[in-house]
Amino acid sequence: MKSSTPxxxxxxxxxxxxxxxxxxxxxxxxxxxxxxxxxxxxxxxLLGLSWYTGEVGGLDEMTWHMWTGYAVLALVLARxxxxxxxxxxxxxxxxxxxxxxxxxxxxxxVRRTPPHYPGHxxxxxxxxxxxxxxxxxxxxxxxxxxxxxxxxxxxVPWVSKEVxxxxxxxxxxxFDLLLVLAGVHVAAVAFYAVVLRQNLVxxxxxxxxxxxxxxxxxxxxxANPVIAIATVACTATGVWLLVRSGAGG
Numbered sequence: 001m002k003s004s005t006p007x008x009x010x011x012x013x014x015x016x017x018x019x020x021x022x023x024x025x026x027x028x029x030x031x032x033x034x035x036x037x038x039x040x041x042x043x044x045x046l047l048g049l050s051w052y053t054g055e056v057g058g059l060d061e062m063t064w065h066m067w068t069g070y071a072v073l074a075l076v077l078a079r080x081x082x083x084x085x086x087x088x089x090x091x092x093x094x095x096x097x098x099x100x101x102x103x104x105x106x107x108x109x110v111r112r113t114p115p116h117y118p119g120h121x122x123x124x125x126x127x128x129x130x131x132x133x134x135x136x137x138x139x140x141x142x143x144x145x146x147x148x149x150x151x152x153x154x155x156v157p158w159v160s161k162e163v164x165x166x167x168x169x170x171x172x173x174x175f176d177l178l179l180v181l182a183g184v185h186v187a188a189v190a191f192y193a194v195v196l197r198q199n200l201v202x203x204x205x206x207x208x209x210x211x212x213x214x215x216x217x218x219x220x221x222x223a224n225p226v227i228a229i230a231t232v233a234c235t236a237t238g239v240w241l242l243v244r245s246g247a248g249g
Contacts, residue, residue, distance in 0.1 A: 029217045031118050032207040033087040035228035039079050040204055043135075046072050047178070054175075062151040066142070070239050073139035076132055077235040082228060088220040089119030096129060097122035112195060118209070118218035127185060134178050141171040143246065155246035 046068045053065035083092040095117075097105075102122040108114035114121070120128060144159055145168040146152035156164050192198040203209045211217070 028208045028210045029118070030207050031089050031209045031218070031220060032204060033090060033222050034207070034225055035082055035086065036090050037204055037207055039075055043072065043075060046075070059150060066153070069139050069142045070243060072135060074232065074236040074239045076135045076139065077238070078232045079132060081231050081235070085223065085227065087222040092129070095120035095125030097125060102126065116212045116215070118220060127181070131181050134174060134181060138171065138174050138178060141167045141174065145171045154243045158246060
């Protein structure tokens with residue numbers, strides 16, 4: 001968990017962020033690396049497809065539902081690894097603040113004068129952690145779920161029917177929680193855009209955020225994207241092997 005002091009820069013994480021000046025002449029700075037941005041938008045796309053195919057529920061749709069679930073699981077695992085070895089703002093140690101810092105930030109939001117953070121805010125950081133945990137639960141339970149008709153997860157043979165039914169219930173309830181979290185996230189983005197005049201959507205496309213006038217460019221480090229590619233390849237392979245082992249392939 002991060003304290004309220006500035007993060008320690010990892011010298012092995014890569015070169016510092018380009019753009020701006022050391023004395024504070026920059027109007028904006030690069031804060032999000034490509035892996036974090038791609039994870040965000042791929043997750044939005046995959047969750048939309050997962051929701052649609054799950055609601056329709058046809059045989060072909062459920063096949064797509066399962067494949068999107070595998071993809072989400074691989075992405076979430078890769079993001080968790082990236083939270084340990086990735087760029088400065090991607091790391092959990094950079095954006096998971098203590099309760100006191102989160103409360104102070106919430107008080108600043110109420111006054112509409114929250115302190116500025118180069119990456120995730122204290123509240124945003126805990127929202128990310130909560131969503132990752134829920135996504136992990138969602139995809140893991142989906143591997144054991146069944147619909148009592150024609151579709152079941154690849155790991156259903158590993159557990160009893162009673163356990164599979166219980167995990168199916170958790171799978172359904174947890175998705176409702178994910179929808180609530182997504183709604184809170186969208187509402188927060190709208191609040192920042194309308195009330196605080198901060199375009200978080202644009203920042204997640206460009207990777208750059210405005211600086212407070214007179215603020216120096218944050219000393220962020222960006223990891224080599226090749227590491228991210230290797231991470232995704234490893235997690236995707238692991239998920240594929242897990243699915244194949246459960247399916248008896």
